[in-house]
Amino acid sequence: MIDLRSDTVTKPSQLMRDVSAKAIVGDDVYGEDPTVNELEDYAAKLVGKEAALFVTSGTQGNQAAILTHCHSGQEAIIDEDAHVVVYEGAAISAFAGVQPKTLAHHRGQIPLEAIEEAIREDDVHYPETGMIWLENTHNRSGGSVLPISYLKEVYQLANKHNTPVHIDGARLFNAAIASRVEASEIAQYTDSIQFCLSKGLGAPVGSILAGNKTFIDKARKKRKMLGGGLRQAGILAAPGLLALKSNIQRLADDHDHAKKLAKAINTYTDLSVKHHVDTNIIIADTHESQSSAPEWVKALEKRGIAIIQYKPQALRFTTHLDVSSEDIEIVIEQLKQCSKRKS
Structure with a gap:
C-alpha cells in the first residue's frame, strides 16, 4: 500500500x-x-x-x-x-x-x-x-x-x-x-x-x-x-x-513529488487541484468529478493507494519520506487507469 x-x-x-x-x-x-x-x-x-x-x-x-x-x-x-x-x-x-x-x-x-x-x-x-x-x-x-x-x-x-x-x-x-x-x-x-x-x-x-x-x-x-x-x-x-x-533538507523531495502528482491529477483525472501546491499537501476537489469523494477513496484503495476524504467534496494526498519517486509514478499510472482522461 x-x-x-x-x-x-x-x-x-x-x-x-x-x-x-x-x-x-x-x-x-x-x-x-x-x-x-x-x-x-x-x-x-x-x-x-x-x-x-x-x-x-x-x-x-x-x-x-x-x-x-x-x-x-x-x-x-x-x-x-x-x-x-x-x-x-x-x-x-x-x-x-x-x-x-x-x-x-x-x-x-x-x-x-x-x-x-x-x-x-x-x-x-x-x-x-x-x-x-x-x-x-x-x-x-x-x-x-x-x-x-x-x-x-x-x-x-x-x-x-x-x-x-x-x-x-x-x-x-x-x-x-x-x-x-x-x-x-x-x-x-x-x-x-x-x-x-x-x-x-x-x-x-x-x-x-x-x-x-x-x-x-x-x-x-x-x-x-x-x-x-x-x-x-x-x-x-x-x-x-x-x-x-x-531529514530537513530532504523535505524538498516531498514538495517536488506533491507538485508532480498535483499536475497529473489535473491532467489525467476529472478531479481539480485548484490551490497552488507550496509543500507536501494536495487538496483535490471532486465537485466536477463523475465520482464522489468516498468512491475515489475506495477505487484507489483497491489499487493499493491510501488517501483520505478531507472535506465532503475533497480528497487529500500527502507526500512524505516513505513515498519514493517510483511510488509517485505508480500513483500517477493508477490515477490514469481509474479515471477518464480529460478532453
Missing part, C-alpha cells in the same frame, strides 16, 4: 530505532535525561529561541502554549480553519478556558485590519485578547506557506498591542524549505512556536515548543499538568534529534 493519507504515517528508520535503543537516559521530570536535554538545546538553537521543550505531540505543545500565554476568560485570535480550532477537541476552551475568536482567512492569512479590529478594547463587557495564533504551513489550505513579510507585519501589529504571537508550525520545516529560508527566520516573528518531529521529519513521536527561557520554564509546568512528564524520555527524544539533524 502506498500511503498518502498523511505524513504522520512515516515509519522510523532502522537508524532511528538503533539510536533509540542506545540512548542515554535519565529522569526528564528532574531535568536529568541527557538525550532530551540535547534535543531541547539543539531545537532551540535551530529556531533561534532561548529554550525549548520536548512534548508528546503537536496538540500538547499547542495547549501548553495557550496555557502559558493566556488565562481563563481571555480570547485568542485564530483563523477559522486552524488545527487548534478544528482538530484539537476544543481543548483550547476545555483546558485553558480560552475563547477562540475565529476569523476568515486566505490560505492561512487573516487580513491585518481584521486582526487589529479583533483585538479587544479595555471594556467590562469584553474578554481580554490573550494571544494571536498563526499556522504555518496551513493544513486546511493545502499546506500553504505564510510569507515572511506577512509574519513580520502580524508580529509588529501584535507588539503594538502588547499581545503575544504563537505559530503552530507543525510543518515548520516544510515552510522553511519552501520559502528558502532557515526556520529561525520564520520563528523570529513569534513569541512561541511549536513544530512536529513526527510528520515529514520521520520521527515516531514528539514535538517541540520553543520560546524564551521564562516562557519555557512556565510551559514545562503546564506540560506536567497535561500529563507530559515522561521520565526516561531519551528513548523517544533520540529519533527526534536524528530527524532534525538528517
Whole structure:
C-alpha cells in the first residue's frame, strides 16, 4: 500500500530505532535525561529561541502554549480553519478556558485590519485578547506557506498591542524549505512556536515548543499538568534529534513529488487541484468529478493507494519520506487507469 493519507504515517528508520535503543537516559521530570536535554538545546538553537521543550505531540505543545500565554476568560485570535480550532477537541476552551475568536482567512492569512479590529478594547463587557495564533504551513489550505513579510507585519501589529504571537508550525520545516529560508527566520516573528518531529521529519513521536527561557520554564509546568512528564524520555527524544539533524533538507523531495502528482491529477483525472501546491499537501476537489469523494477513496484503495476524504467534496494526498519517486509514478499510472482522461 502506498500511503498518502498523511505524513504522520512515516515509519522510523532502522537508524532511528538503533539510536533509540542506545540512548542515554535519565529522569526528564528532574531535568536529568541527557538525550532530551540535547534535543531541547539543539531545537532551540535551530529556531533561534532561548529554550525549548520536548512534548508528546503537536496538540500538547499547542495547549501548553495557550496555557502559558493566556488565562481563563481571555480570547485568542485564530483563523477559522486552524488545527487548534478544528482538530484539537476544543481543548483550547476545555483546558485553558480560552475563547477562540475565529476569523476568515486566505490560505492561512487573516487580513491585518481584521486582526487589529479583533483585538479587544479595555471594556467590562469584553474578554481580554490573550494571544494571536498563526499556522504555518496551513493544513486546511493545502499546506500553504505564510510569507515572511506577512509574519513580520502580524508580529509588529501584535507588539503594538502588547499581545503575544504563537505559530503552530507543525510543518515548520516544510515552510522553511519552501520559502528558502532557515526556520529561525520564520520563528523570529513569534513569541512561541511549536513544530512536529513526527510528520515529514520521520520521527515516531514528539514535538517541540520553543520560546524564551521564562516562557519555557512556565510551559514545562503546564506540560506536567497535561500529563507530559515522561521520565526516561531519551528513548523517544533520540529519533527526534536524528530527524532534525538528517531529514530537513530532504523535505524538498516531498514538495517536488506533491507538485508532480498535483499536475497529473489535473491532467489525467476529472478531479481539480485548484490551490497552488507550496509543500507536501494536495487538496483535490471532486465537485466536477463523475465520482464522489468516498468512491475515489475506495477505487484507489483497491489499487493499493491510501488517501483520505478531507472535506465532503475533497480528497487529500500527502507526500512524505516513505513515498519514493517510483511510488509517485505508480500513483500517477493508477490515477490514469481509474479515471477518464480529460478532453
